[in-house]
Amino acid sequence: MKRLYKVELATKLADRVYEYWIHAPQVAHHARAGQFLILRLHETGERIPLTISAVRGDAVRVIFMAVGKTTEELATLRAGDSIKDVAGPLGKPSEIGKYGTCCVIGGGVGIASTPLIAKELKEAGNHVIGIIGARSADLLILEDEMRAICDELYITTDDGSKGVHGFASDALKGLLNERTINRVWIIGPAIMMKVTSGVTVPYGVKTYVSLNPIMVDGTGMCGSCRVTVGGETKFACVDGPEFDAHQVDFAELMQRQRIYTSQEKVLLERFAE
Ligand code: FES
16 A cells, blocks of 8 residues: 655745645655655645755655645645655756856745755855845745855845845846856746846846746646747756746746636635635
C-alpha cells in the first residue's frame, strides 16, 4: 500500500498564506533550488504544484496562498494530517554558479521560492542581495530568514507600511544605477515578473523568472503548462519552471492563466457549500 505523507507543521504566515512542512524524504533528499513538487490530497483530488521552499532532514517546506478550491482544501490540514501523494522534485534546478553579485527578488507569496535560491547562490560564493516585496507589511513573509541568508536585504511594500514605499522593480532599478549586478532571479505574480524583468533589459543583465502556468501532470505529457520562450513552445514543468525572463511571452502566459479563472471560481463555490 502506498504510504501517506504527513504534515509535520502547519503555520499560518499571513492572511490566506500557509506554511507546511511535509515529511517526504524522497523529495527532501534530492531537492534543489528552483524545483517544485506536486501534491494530491486524496485519490480524487486535483494536483497542486508548489515550489520547494526549504528542506530540513526528511521534510520539505511549501508555502501557498489559499485562492482556489484545492488550496482552500489544503489549508484545512493541520499537523498530523496526511496527504495522499507528493511527487518530486520536479523541474530543472536553478542555474546556480559563481557569477559575482546576484539579486534574488520575491513578490508576495513568490517570496517562498527565494530562500533556497539565495542559499545556494551564497554557497556558490556570490554576494547575494535579496529584495522582497508585498502589498503591505502584514503580507510580507520570510523576512528574518532572507535577512539571515542574504548579504543585503531590501524590503518594499506597495502601500509604504514597511521598507521602501513602492515596488521591487523600483528597488532593483536603484541598485542597478549604483553598481554591477551579474544575475537576477524574480519570482512572483506574472505581471510583477514582467515589469521587474523589464528593468534589467537596458543593463543587459541575465534575468531568470520562475513561471507558474496551470500544471496538471507535471511530467511534460499533458501540455497544459505550455509557455512561449524565445518564440518556441516550452513546457514549464520539464523545460523550466525557470526561464530567461527576456525571452518569455508574458502576455500569452497571463492570458492562459485567465482562462482558468472562471472554472476555478465555480469549483471554489462548490467546495464552500
Ligand atoms: Fe503537463 Fe507540464 S504540466 S506538460
